[in-house]
Amino acid sequence: xxxxxxxxxxxxxxxxxxxxxxxxxxxxxxxxxxxxxxxxxxxxxxxxxxxxxxxxxxxxxxxxxxxxxxxxxxxxxxxxxxxxxxxxxxxxxxxxxxxxxxxxxxxxxxxxxxxxxxxxxxxxxxxxxxxxxxxxxxxxxxxxxxxxxxxxxxxxxxxxxxxxxxxxxxxxxxxxxxxxxxxxxxxxxxxxxxxxxxxxxxxxxxxxxxxxxxxxxxxxxxxxxxxxxxxxxxxxxxxxxxxxxx
Amino acid sequence: xxxxxxxxxxxxxxxxxxxxxxxxxxxxxxxxxxxxxxxxxxxxxxxxxxxxxxxxxxxxxxxxxxxxxxxxxxxxxxxxxxxxxxxxxxxxxxxxxxxxxxxxxxxxxxxxxxxxxxxxxxxxxxxxxxxxxxxxxxxxxxxxxxxxxxxxxxxxxxxxxxxxxxxxxxxxxxxxxxxxxxxxxxxxxxxxxxxxxxx
Numbered sequence: 001x002x003x004x005x006x007x008x009x010x011x012x013x014x015x016x017x018x019x020x021x022x023x024x025x026x027x028x029x030x031x032x033x034x035x036x037x038x039x040x041x042x043x044x045x046x047x048x049x050x051x052x053x054x055x056x057x058x059x060x061x062x063x064x065x066x067x068x069x070x071x072x073x074x075x076x077x078x079x080x081x082x083x084x085x086x087x088x089x090x091x092x093x094x095x096x097x098x099x100x101x102x103x104x105x106x107x108x109x110x111x112x113x114x115x116x117x118x119x120x121x122x123x124x125x126x127x128x129x130x131x132x133x134x135x136x137x138x139x140x141x142x143x144x145x146x147x148x149x150x151x152x153x154x155x156x157x158x159x160x161x162x163x164x165x166x167x168x169x170x171x172x173x174x175x176x177x178x179x180x181x182x183x184x185x186x187x188x189x190x191x192x193x194x195x196x197x198x199x200x201x202x203x204x205x206x207x208x209x210x211x212x213x214x215x216x217x218x219x220x221x222x223x224x225x226x227x228x229x230x231x232x233x234x235x236x237x238x239x240x241x242x243x244x245x246x
Numbered sequence: 247x248x249x250x251x252x253x254x255x256x257x258x259x260x261x262x263x264x265x266x267x268x269x270x271x272x273x274x275x276x277x278x279x280x281x282x283x284x285x286x287x288x289x290x291x292x293x294x295x296x297x298x299x300x301x302x303x304x305x306x307x308x309x310x311x312x313x314x315x316x317x318x319x320x321x322x323x324x325x326x327x328x329x330x331x332x333x334x335x336x337x338x339x340x341x342x343x344x345x346x347x348x349x350x351x352x353x354x355x356x357x358x359x360x361x362x363x364x365x366x367x368x369x370x371x372x373x374x375x376x377x378x379x380x381x382x383x384x385x386x387x388x389x390x391x392x393x394x395x396x397x398x399x400x401x402x403x404x405x406x407x408x409x410x411x412x413x414x415x416x417x418x419x420x421x422x423x424x425x426x427x428x429x430x431x432x433x434x435x436x437x438x439x440x441x442x443x444x445x
Contacts, residue, residue, distance in 0.1 A: 011361050017266070047431055050394045078394050079433025082419070083440065085401040092398050096360035228360040231402070238405070 001067065002059045005029060006074065008115060009052040010099040014040045020048060022069060023099055024056055027112040031102040034058050034069040047071075049078035050095040051119055077119050086239070087123040089232040090131055094119060096226035097135075101142055101216055111141045128236055129195050135208040136190065144168065144215045146207075148191045151175045162186050165210055184210060198240030205233050254280070306377070308353030308370055310335050318342075324350050327384035329377060331403065333357055333391060341389060349387075352377060357395040358402060371403060378410055388416040392437075 007024035010031065015021045020039025025031050034056075038044050053075040060067030081087035094115060102108065118134045121127055139145055146168040150157045153175030162171040162183035170191075176183055187203035189195040195204075213225050250258065254276060261272035279287040303309070304316035311317060318324055328349030332338045338351045354369045378386060386407055390396040404414045420438030421430065430438075 013361060046392075046434070049433075073431060076431060076433035076436075079431075079436050082392065082394075082397040082437070085405070088394065088398055088401055092360060092394060095394075099361070226360045227358075227363070227365050228398075231358075231398075235405070 001061070001063050001065075002057065003029065004055070004057045007032070007054055007056050008095075008098075008112075008119065009048060009050055009054055010095045011050060012039065012048045020045070021066070022048060022071075024054065024069070025098055025102065025112060025115065026056070027109045028107055029058075030106040030108055031098065031104055032058065033104065034060075034067045036069045036071055044071075047073040047076065049076065051077040051081065051091045053077070053116070077122060081122050084123050086128075086232075086235060089228070089235050090122055090127065091119065092228040093226070093232040094131075094134070096228035097138065097212075100223070100226050101138070101220060108141050111137060126195075128201055129189065131232075132189065132195075132201060132204045132208065135205070135212070139168075139208060139211050139216065142216055142219075144211050144219075146170075146190065146211065148186070160186055160191070163190075163207060165214070168211055168215070198236070202233070202237055202240060205236070209233065307338075307351050308335070308355060308373075309338055309351060318350055324348060325381070327382065328387060329374070329381070329383050329385070330387040330389050331374060331400075332389050333396065333399075337389065337391075347387075349385075350381075354390075354399070357390065357393075357399040359395050366402060366406075369399070371406060374403065375406060375410070378407060378412055383412050385413045385415060388414065390416070392417075392419050 005026040005028055007026035010023040010025055013021045015035060018038055018040050020036045021033060022036055022039065023031055023033050036044065036048065039048055048071070052073055055072045055074050057070045058067050059070070077091060081091045098115065114134055114137050118130055121130060136146065146163065148160070148163070148170045150170065151160060151172035152164060152167060152169035154172055156172050159172045159174065160170040161173045162176050162180060163169070163186050164171055165182070165184050170186060171183055173180070184207050185203055187200050187207060189200050189204045190207060195201050209229070212229070217223060217225055258269065258272045258276050261267055261275055262269045264272070267275065279290065300312040301310055302312070302314070304311050304319055305314050306319040307316060309316040309318060326349050328347070329352050330341060330347055330349055331352045331354060332341065333354055333356065335353055338353055341347050341351070352370065352374050354371065356364055356369055358364055358366065358369070377383065388400040388403060390400045400416055407414055418441050420434065420441050421427065427435065
């Protein structure tokens with residue numbers, strides 16, 4: 001068995017004295033593990049930083065073996081991100097979430113393309129908004145997408161003000177009735193509207209955080225969400241000047 | 247399998263668990279020790295027993311010493327207001343080998359890691375904040391590895407220390423002494439370019 005592909009490095013774990021086991025997110029093979037001989041060596045370890053774009057060749061005798069990777073660095077995103085707190089937190093959150101929730105060896109080409117674009121834009125203006133859109137796409141790919149086009153109760157697409165924390169469907173003010181206090185707020189930015197401020201963005205992250213923590217995570221064995229995601233949200237909240245429990 | 251007696255075999259097995267050694271190299275080392283019993287093996291055994299009895303973590307900085315406070319923390323001349331934060335004791339010893347730093351250290355005991363589920367509470371960050379407040383520190387130098395986990399930890403600590411009135415700095419990143427540009431990765435060259443200085 002052998003294939004060659006470009007991939008985004010998600011995690012690196014030392015294996016024995018000098019090897020490393022890496023998780024690579026590729027377009028055609030999804031999240032795919034493999035051993036990198038010499039991956040913990042002085043020569044290779046600096047290149048194997050999360051977020052790196054690698055040209056990888058995977059080989060194994062049988063397809064269900066973990067196999068070994070031969071890798072070459074294409075782009076090192078970590079080096080550019082290290083100088084900026086938000087970029088580094090974003091890089092960490094993206095890699096940790098993908099490692100947390102992607103099933104092994106299942107292709108997600110649309111999410112791959114979106115992730116590569118998001119990581120390439122680290123540090124750019126409005127990056128946090130792009131990150132929120134990426135979390136929505138991640139939920140969608142994992143089968144927990146939000147349905148925000150019309151009210152789940154009345155069917156109207158006007159005056160949508162809430163999101164059901166159970167179904168992820170939009171609810172209008174009229175449809176919410178006495179249940180309004182049990183519903184999540186509907187930040188405009190989630191339906192493609194402009195982000196009107198840090199509060200709007202943080203509300204959006206609070207909503208996606210709810211579905212990541214209470215729907216996606218339990219489906220994966222009830223593991224807690226990676227702390228890296230909360231650190232990113234905390235950092236955005238700190239920059240905006242307010243607390244959030246996302 | 248081996249023909250060595252049981253006790254020697256047990257020693258080989260223990261030695262083989264040391265970093266950098268495998269069963270073959272452990273066997274060679276044990277044979278060498280036996281041949282140099284008086285000059286090497288007994289002094290080694292005695293030194294190991296002494297260290298096993300006395301080695302402990304410094305209550306202040308986390309360095310390893312043989313008393314409650316390590317020699318660096320008990321040396322008043324090193325109370326110059328600078329605290330250098332390192333990931334583990336090996337990094338502290340590496341800094342000391344250089345001899346360029348004359349302040350005190352703080353050993354975190356690891357870095358934040360999503361993969362290993364290590365959070366701020368698992369590291370000695372609260373103790374660092376206490377020290378910054380209590381020792382009248384003027385500068386905290388974050389000497390953490392230039393890895394994603396190392397720098398994530400550095401930024402986290404910088405955020406926690408903000409507002410305590412101390413200057414927070416980190417080690418420079420770039421071309422190593424004796425390094426050749428042709429052999430450097432793109433990331434290092436990019437970091438070096440960003441940190442360029444006027445000559």
